[in-house]
Amino acid sequence: MAGEKSSRARVTEENKFIFSTADTCDFFQVSRETLSNWEKKGAPKAGRGKWNIKTLMEWKFDGRHTxxxxxxxxxxxxxxxxxxKEQEAIRLAxxxxxxISVEQVTRELTRKLANLKKSMLAMGHLVASNLASLDMEAAEIAKAEVDKRVKEALTEMAEGRLYRGRTKKKEK
Incomplete structure (x- = not known):
């Protein structure tokens, strides 16, 4: 008995939005010709002379068919x-x-990149000074290698290229 009531309720719920062509035209305040044109454009129809208002509204206002x-x-x-609106928001901002101005950005970026360059160029010396107490010859080799890589990286950045950190095998 409970199963019958729920299936009847479901059928009633589904039929709740089914209108005749005349009622559908009244609902949307359109002519039969307009409704027919909608059908030609793909408007969903419940059956001959029957329209599901709910699905028809979803179709009509989704903006894809017109x-x-x-x-x-x-x-x-x-x-x-x-x-x-976006332009006005930018103007107000x-x-x-x-x-900030391009000039300010350029100045600050130039200052920060100069500081980065100075720090990178000092790396070889810092590595060598830390290794010097262990092995002076290894410290000099490490300094030369670090300096070489840093200069390569800075040169490639200055030329607008991407530094790839070449290995000894690739250099040959």
């Missing part, structure tokens, strides 16, 4: 408004000082 000039114009206008 490509009329009016709809395209509305979409273009909406997109233009969004772009103008500039006025509020939330952005």
């Amino acid at each position: 490509d009329s000039p009016g709809v395209r114009k509305l979409k273009a206008e909406a997109a233009l408004k969004e772009i103008k 500039v006025q509020e000082g939330k952005f």
